Structure formats: structure tokens, C-alpha cells
Amino acid sequence: MKVVIQRVSEANVVIEGNKVAEIDNGLLILLGIVNEDTQEDIDWLCKKVLNLRIFPDENGVMNxxxxxxxxxxxxxxxxxxxxxxxxxxxxSYIKAAKPDVAIPLYEQFVKSLQSEVGKPIQTGEFGADMKVHLINDGPVTIIIDSKNRD
Known part of the structure; x- marks a missing residue:
């Protein structure tokens, strides 16, 4: 499981001219799934993403x-x-999981984030042609692969 995390001051997702997701300050997470991914990858990645100290404290330090x-x-x-x-x-996208594997893992990743954050997580639509708009704050962009934990 691989994510690209972007700290944003605003972001939204548009599908066929309709805005389906929109946030102000927070994270835009792009999620890629492979066949070998499991609940263990989800648990590890959620914990890592939610605890990354990439937002500014009162002194402007990412803390x-x-x-x-x-x-x-x-x-x-x-x-x-x-x-x-x-x-x-x-x-070649041969490593990417097919929808029958990827959709349940994608949905579980979102549910796991939501249970930790305690508020709804917005999403795009799996498999849709999406237009993703964002203002990267910082810019801060981090790539994490659950297979590279060491």
C-alpha cells in the first residue's frame, strides 16, 4: 500500500462537473493498493499518516x-x-490490485482513518475519472510505502 500525502490549505474532487469532496486545512491522500496488501498494511499506514508531525505549531514549526x-x-x-x-x-500497471481486491481495502482504509479521527473522511469515487484540485500548503508532500517499514 502506497500513499502520497499532501498537506493542503484547500482541496476538492470533481467528477463529471460535480464536486464530490471538499476540505480546507488538512491532508489529501492518494492511495495505491497492490494484491499483497492486508489489514496489517492499513493499520500501520493509518497510524503513520495520522501521527506524522507535519502541521505547524504556534511557533510555525512542523510539530x-x-x-x-x-x-x-x-x-x-x-x-x-x-x-x-x-x-x-x-x-505498466500490472502491480496495481484489481477492483475486487482494491475496493474493499480502500474502503477499510477510509473506515480505519475515520475511526481514529472521529469525523467523516471525504473521498473521491473508486475508478472514476476525477479532477483533483488542491493548494499544497508548504509545500509538504510525503510518500509512504507500507512495504518499506524498515
Whole structure:
């Protein structure tokens, strides 16, 4: 399971001209899933994401987690995070989990975040053609792969 986390001052997701998710200060999380991912990956990744100290404290130092800061979250499925570009110029997405595996893991990831944060987590729509708009605050962008825990 791989995430790209962006600290945002605002973000939204639009599908077919309709805004389906919108937040102010918080995190936009792009989530990529592979067949080998499990609940253990979800648990580890949720804990890591929610406890990253990437929000400013009263002195402007990145010393607060999302939970400390009270920010919101949008999670967007992104199979292209697992693109392989080793051969040729057309990325291969063979590592990305198919929907029958990815959708339940995606939904569980969102539920796990929600239970820890204690408020609704906004999402895009799995498999949809989405337009993601954001203002990256900082900019702060962090990539985490649950398979690289060491």
C-alpha cells in the first residue's frame, strides 16, 4: 500500500462537473493498493499518516499531527502510484490490485482513518475519472510505502 500525502490549505474532487469532496486545512491522500496488501498494511499506514508531525505549531514549526491540528482528510484511489516505467515509455500497471481486491481495502482504509479521527473522511469515487484540485500548503508532500517499514 502506497500513499502520497499532501498537506493542503484547500482541496476538492470533481467528477463529471460535480464536486464530490471538499476540505480546507488538512491532508489529501492518494492511495495505491497492490494484491499483497492486508489489514496489517492499513493499520500501520493509518497510524503513520495520522501521527506524522507535519502541521505547524504556534511557533510555525512542523510539530503537530493531523489529530493535534484537527485537520480534514480526502482520500483518492490512485492505481497509477504502482506504475512500472522500467520498459519503454508506456507505464505498466500490472502491480496495481484489481477492483475486487482494491475496493474493499480502500474502503477499510477510509473506515480505519475515520475511526481514529472521529469525523467523516471525504473521498473521491473508486475508478472514476476525477479532477483533483488542491493548494499544497508548504509545500509538504510525503510518500509512504507500507512495504518499506524498515
Amino acid at each position: 503537530m499531527s493531523l489529530i493535534d491540528f484537527g485537520g480534514d482528510i480526502i482520500v483518492v484511489s490512485q492505481f497509477t502510484l504502482h506504475a512500472s516505467t522500467k520498459k519503454g515509455n508506456r507505464p
